[in-house]
Amino acid sequence: MFCRRARSWISLALDGLLPPDRTVALTEHLERCAACREYREELRLGHRLLAATRPQPADNFSWRLQLKLNQTLREGARAATLPWRQTERLGMRWWGAAGFAAAAGLAVILGAERFIPPAMPVLRPGVPASELTDGRTRPAVAGGEMPGTALPQTTPLVELASALPHTVEPPRDNPRVRDTADDGSRTSFSAAPASGLLTRSSAGATGRAVGLWEQRSTASGLLSREVVWSGRSLDDLRTINRLREENQRLRLALTAAQRDNSLLKAQLDSSGVPPQDH
Amino acid sequence: MRLVADEIRPQPEAGPAVLKELRDEELIARVQQGQRRAFDELVRRYQGRLFSFTLRMVHDPVEAEELAQDTLIRAYVHADKYREIARFSTWIFTIATNLVRNRVRQKKRRPLQLSLNPHPDDDEIPLDPPDPRADPSRRIEGAELGSLISLATSRIPERYRIPFLLREVEELSYEEIQQVTGLKLGTVRSRINRARTRFRKLIKPLLKDESLLAELERLEARLNEETIEDDD
Numbered sequence: 001m002f003c004r005r006a007r008s009w010i011s012l013a014l015d016g017l018l019p020p021d022r023t024v025a026l027t028e029h030l031e032r033c034a035a036c037r038e039y040r041e042e043l044r045l046g047h048r049l050l051a052a053t054r055p056q057p058a059d060n061f062s063w064r065l066q067l068k069l070n071q072t073l074r075e076g077a078r079a080a081t082l083p084w085r086q087t088e089r090l091g092m093r094w095w096g097a098a099g100f101a102a103a104a105g106l107a108v109i110l111g112a113e114r115f116i117p118p119a120m121p122v123l124r125p126g127v128p129a130s131e132l133t134d135g136r137t138r139p140a141v142a143g144g145e146m147p148g149t150a151l152p153q154t155t156p157l158v159e160l161a162s163a164l165p166h167t168v169e170p171p172r173d174n175p176r177v178r179d180t181a182d183d184g185s186r187t188s189f190s191a192a193p194a195s196g197l198l199t200r201s202s203a204g205a206t207g208r209a210v211g212l213w214e215q216r217s218t219a220s221g222l223l224s225r226e227v228v229w230s231g232r233s234l235d236d237l238r239t240i241n242r243l244r245e246e247n248q249r250l251r252l253a254l255t256a257a258q259r260d261n262s263l264l265k266a267q268l269d270s271s272g273v274p275p276q277d278h
Numbered sequence: 279m280r281l282v283a284d285e286i287r288p289q290p291e292a293g294p295a296v297l298k299e300l301r302d303e304e305l306i307a308r309v310q311q312g313q314r315r316a317f318d319e320l321v322r323r324y325q326g327r328l329f330s331f332t333l334r335m336v337h338d339p340v341e342a343e344e345l346a347q348d349t350l351i352r353a354y355v356h357a358d359k360y361r362e363i364a365r366f367s368t369w370i371f372t373i374a375t376n377l378v379r380n381r382v383r384q385k386k387r388r389p390l391q392l393s394l395n396p397h398p399d400d401d402e403i404p405l406d407p408p409d410p411r412a413d414p415s416r417r418i419e420g421a422e423l424g425s426l427i428s429l430a431t432s433r434i435p436e437r438y439r440i441p442f443l444l445r446e447v448e449e450l451s452y453e454e455i456q457q458v459t460g461l462k463l464g465t466v467r468s469r470i471n472r473a474r475t476r477f478r479k480l481i482k483p484l485l486k487d488e489s490l491l492a493e494l495e496r497l498e499a500r501l502n503e504e505t506i507e508d509d510d
């Protein structure tokens with residue numbers, strides 16, 4: 001056997017991994033080869049030297065570890081309790097879209113039995129059809145709007161007691177509901193993101209605020225009123241409650257971690273060990 | 279990230295004496311249930327092992343301590359990810375090895391960093407210990423011996439050093455080293471063999487020192503005493 005092969009077998013033999021037949025061959029070689037015997041002894045000494053000179057950590061290693069761990073946990077708890085406006089915008093967009101879709105669906109469901117297929121909004125005299133389909137709000141003209149309300153950015157249904165039929169194609173993505181009261185007044189609903197309300201509600205809600213804009217035409221003119229609906233479904237409310245409970249738990253954990261941190265700092269100070277910045 | 283909230287659920291915690299008797303895998307299971315004392319016992323068992331491993335890899339005590347602490351913190355934070363399909367030592371040394379590799383990679387990307395190795399291009403030059411013939415009364419002391427061994431390990435290439443230290447010092451099996459490093463079994467075997475050959479070549483001048491064996495036996499006796507004290 002050549003010494004090169006023998007030395008690779010010696011390495012395996014030291015780990016108890018050499019098969020029995022090779023162990024026999026290696027033993028026979030070592031009986032004859034002083035150089036390989038010396039090699040084996042040097043490997044054994046090297047193993048002993050490594051074990052005997054293992055470096056030890058500083059005495060305050062575990063204290064510093066505890067401080068670092070508490071800091072890590074504190075940062076983790078803080079990150080988990082950030083207000084909604086600082087969370088991932090993508091998530092907000094998803095919730096926003098879901099809330100809007102829920103609101104639109106609810107508007108359809110509420111007025112489903114009275115839903116009238118897109119027949120034709122009746123134009124107000126003097127308002128051309130094109131201005132109704134551009135999706136922009138228009139300041140109220142005759143009949144005016146109630147002070148303090150903003151018109152939604154959608155194509156509102158406009159009706160008059162005295163209507164002139166026109167074939168105007170309503171926007172496809174804007175479900176509409178019409179309601180005719182007993183007194184002849186007609187109420188129209190159009191679901192749309194309510195301007196101004198969207199920003200206020202996005203900080204805390206899981207869904208966007210959806211404005212329902214009610215326009216009632218009466219004999220005396222056109223009255224419009226904005227009705228805000230939160231767009232929160234029951235699932236959203238359950239989610240809010242669950243998150244509030246989790247928030248509370250995390251706040252308690254944060255308090256406990258801060259208490260532990262203060263205690264460890266006090267212990268470190270009393271030990272006389274100089275503090276180390278991390 | 280594991281919720282801190284899990285920690286504040288009331289759990290029956292065992293005392294330190296009971297925790298000392300538990301296996302590592304039983305301890306980490308208790309950590310998963312939120313028992314911080316079980317983690318303290320794991321820290322006590324592994325802080326030395328992790329520190330010696332990271333120090334022999336990066337050769338800077340401050341960095342080594344940081345790496346060892348980061349390993350333990352990650353083990354705590356991600357304790358829920360441990361499954362008893364592997365030994366706990368394998369799992370925690372996998373974390374340590376990955377952190378060490380990342381750190382070594384970062385260092386290589388910084389070319390202006392000074393090297394303390396006087397022979398950066400040749401890792402095979404043996405150590406140059408003091409000549410015992412010049413002063414026969416001079417003995418190699420423990421601390422000096424430790425630094426010489428540390429210097430020798432620093433001259434083993436990193437790709438050989440990791441499996442070498444895991445086998446020689448941490449006594450992980452070849453299969454466990456395979457799991458930790460992600461290398462094939464044959465590669466683990468050959469790298470350990472090469473590292474041993476190189477290490478032996480580096481420390482050969484040391485082995486001529488007559489006082490070395492006496493100092494080694496003294497150090498081993500002291501370690502045995504410390505181990506017995508810990509068990510008590």
